[in-house]
Amino acid sequence: MFTGIxxxxxxxxxxxxxxxxxxFVIRGPLVTTDAGHGDSIAVNGVCLTVVDVLPDGAFSxxxxxxxxxxxxxxxxxxxxxxxLERAAALNSxxxxxxxQGHVDGTGTAHGSARDETATRSIGREDYEAQLHxxxxxxxxxxxxxxxxxxxxxILLEGRDGAGKDGSIKRLVEHLSPRETRVVALRKPSDxxxxxxxxxxxxxxxxxxxxxxxxxxxxxxxxxxxxxxxFCTAEEHEEFMNSVPKFExxxxxxxxxxLKYYLDIGKKEQSRRLGERRRDPLxxxxxxxxxxxxxxxxxxxxxxxxEMFMRTHTAAAPWSVVHADNKRLARLNLIRDILSxxxxxxKKHKVIAPDREIVFEFSQDCLDSGRLAR
Numbered sequence: 001m002f003t004g005i006x007x008x009x010x011x012x013x014x015x016x017x018x019x020x021x022x023x024f025v026i027r028g029p030l031v032t033t034d035a036g037h038g039d040s041i042a043v044n045g046v047c048l049t050v051v052d053v054l055p056d057g058a059f060s061x062x063x064x065x066x067x068x069x070x071x072x073x074x075x076x077x078x079x080x081x082x083x084l085e086r087a088a089a090l091n092s093x094x095x096x097x098x099x100q101g102h103v104d105g106t107g108t109a110h111g112s113a114r115d116e117t118a119t120r121s122i123g124r125e126d127y128e129a130q131l132h133x134x135x136x137x138x139x140x141x142x143x144x145x146x147x148x149x150x151x152x153x154i155l156l157e158g159r160d161g162a163g164k165d166g167s168i169k170r171l172v173e174h175l176s177p178r179e180t181r182v183v184a185l186r187k188p189s190d191x192x193x194x195x196x197x198x199x200x201x202x203x204x205x206x207x208x209x210x211x212x213x214x215x216x217x218x219x220x221x222x223x224x225x226x227x228x229x230f231c232t233a234e235e236h237e238e239f240m241n242s243v244p245k246f247e248x249x250x251x252x253x254x255x256x257x258l259k260y261y262l263d264i265g266k267k268e269q270s271r272r273l274g275e276r277r278r279d280p281l282x283x284x285x286x287x288x289x290x291x292x293x294x295x296x297x298x299x300x301x302x303x304x305x306e307m308f309m310r311t312h313t314a315a316a317p318w319s320v321v322h323a324d325n326k327r328l329a330r331l332n333l334i335r336d337i338l339s340x341x342x343x344x345x346k347k348h349k350v351i352a353p354d355r356e357i358v359f360e361f362s363q364d365c366l367d368s369g370r371l372a373r
Contacts, residue, residue: 029057040087075121079271144343158262161272222307247316
């Protein structure tokens with residue numbers, strides 16, 4: 001029996017797919033103190049049977065396909081956080097609560113704080129089905145802005161490992177490459193450093209019938225450059241004073257400008273950067289800046305907050321995306337883009353964003369815990 005009262009927040013160490021099940025290794029030092037083979041531990045409210053108790057306070061458990069499909073466990077990923085509770089004997093800590101731990105049905109959570117949002121998940125099949133519907137909407141959007149000769153500019157910012165590359169891939173993968181461009185500039189050359197700061201970005205701005213996505217943008221001067229000492233305090237201050245005027249000029253010229261910041265927690269960033277170093281297919285993303293990203297966490301946090309306060313304007317507002325869960329971040333980023341741009345045949349129910357995951361920045365975000373600290 002279970003009380004339904006969480007004893008510990010555990011971590012998914014590994015998740016291996018078997019023929020008709022999945023084997024999880026979960027770290028939970030408290031719940032494993034007296035656990036043994038065959039004991040029951042509730043993971044996110046689902047009763048699992050311990051296969052082995054492992055070193056470092058971890059245990060393994062097999063989850064059958066039916067249980068995966070009928071619970072939130074299908075969507076949890078390595079590094080994700082899960083609620084843990086040991087089974088209780090009738091003569092122990094019931095506390096007036098008795099919960100079986102067997103799944104009766106599934107529900108949808110509405111409204112949560114940032115920490116709770118970070119633990120939310122979505123199964124692969126559900127994610128892929130929703131993504132497919134949204135990508136159809138993106139094709140409709142492209143058809144419309146080609147017809148209307150629109151210019152769309154999307155800026156994606158965020159800490160290292162926030163998921164910008166993966167989000168952009170899903171955003172553009174079914175759009176016509178003739179009218180879609182992704183811009184990811186290298187560090188400025190010696191020649192670039194002698195010119196107007198915005199000069200090297202201007203040639204990449206969209207013309208008629210184009211959608212352009214900047215994977216990092218001129219906001220390098222609001223984040224990595226001052227934190228890492230790549231610009232002077234005077235250059236940083238000049239940029240912060242100039243960028244609202246620059247962006248207002250772009251908007252007044254007819255460019256539809258959307259600015260997004262992908263926000264991840266410190267622990268999730270550490271996990272992703274470690275995975276990046278280990279995975280041969282992701283090692284191309286690694287850079288010397290990555291190696292010290294966590295060391296400068298507080299510096300990046302202060303720089304992010306100042307950037308929001310000084311460059312969030314009526315003409316070019318910032319939107320924040322909670323990005324600890326990559327799938328939910330990608331879906332809601334695309335939904336928000338679609339919801340803010342006009343096009344024919346829009347399916348409003350499909351594109352409605354979850355405002356716990358993507359929302360417009362405000363002063364309250366700094367005081368209410370909605371941003372990673």
